Amino acid sequence: MSTVAAGTPCWTDLATPDLEAARRFYPELFGWTGRIAPEPEAAGYTTFRKDGRAVAGAGPPAGPDQVPVWSTYVATDDADLVTVRVEAAGGQVLVTPFDVLDAGRMAVFADPAGAVFSVWQPMRMPGAELLDAPGAMCWNELVSPDPEGAKAFYELVFGWHPEDRPVTGYDHTGWRCGARIVAGMLTPPGDDPAAGRPAYWSVFFAVADVDAAAARATTLGGTVGTPPGDTPLGRLTTLHDPQGARFSLLQAGTGRAGRPS
Structure with missing residues (x-):
């Protein structure tokens, strides 16, 4: 555990x-x-x-x-x-x-x-007993239109130190807690559909094969929000379950599937 x-x-x-x-x-x-x-x-x-x-x-x-x-x-x-x-x-x-x-x-x-x-x-329940493995949570990312405000806020609340990381077309930040990057932040460009929307935290689960998992999700009644593709985080897709809940998949063994140091 x-x-x-x-x-x-x-x-x-x-x-x-x-x-x-x-x-x-x-x-x-x-x-x-x-x-x-x-x-x-x-x-x-x-x-x-x-x-x-x-x-x-x-x-x-x-x-x-x-x-x-x-x-x-x-x-x-x-x-x-x-x-x-x-x-x-x-x-x-x-x-x-x-x-x-x-x-x-x-x-x-x-x-x-x-x-x-x-x-x-x-107390009795410590949290997840498995992380950064297929079928488990592997990454958490804030999507925010106010990166500077978020940097100040999360540093005060959790002691996170922001590290800006160049990503083509996006402003991306890694949150460092002690010796590790524990989460990230993405600021959508002005032409992105997410730009101007309220900020939100996204949850990523690792899978062995993003494309196969996305196809499987659709047969189960889910929908694809962002088709599978290669990104600086790794190969990923964003899905919605049959009730509309959004979550993302990140291919295990690529990019940051498993929080980097």
Whole structure:
């Protein structure tokens, strides 16, 4: 079982109005198995496993207006302290820290540009037990129209140090936490459809073959947002599951599938 260091993305889960559909789609796509939490207060929250190790979760939306979405959780030793830092840095506290049974303590925030993210303070559940391997989360990236504001915000909140990296046609930043690059940030150019939209965090899963996985997703009822292609991150594609939740696939063994140093 791995324990992810504080300041590092450690977990992802899906908020969806159709848990039954998610329990069919993602195991067929990634080879996951699912375990439904037995506690009534967990509302059917499902932990997905790959080769017996926890990799992601899925649960009902927080409210009737929440769109299906994959969320990024960053590990922390103190969710309450992060809350203070988020407020001081100009972010929003969407959900104040609370204990998730005996699994851990979490909170939900939005950065000044509107990108929503969560923190996870582990107790019984440390976060993902498998990362950077086929069928597991391998990268997390902020897409933001305000890179300078994001650099200031995340450095204050998590101590991340931004490192600008040239990418043809885009402004790309790596977030360094200690000795490692733990996540990234992409600023779309003005002619990109994402330009001017609210900021968001994207979740990437590693797969052995991006093209085959994208084709498989479409047969399962998903749709392709960005067709498979080679990028400085590696070969990737962006998909939507049958309920509309966006996620990306990154080919294992290429680019940054596996956070680089």
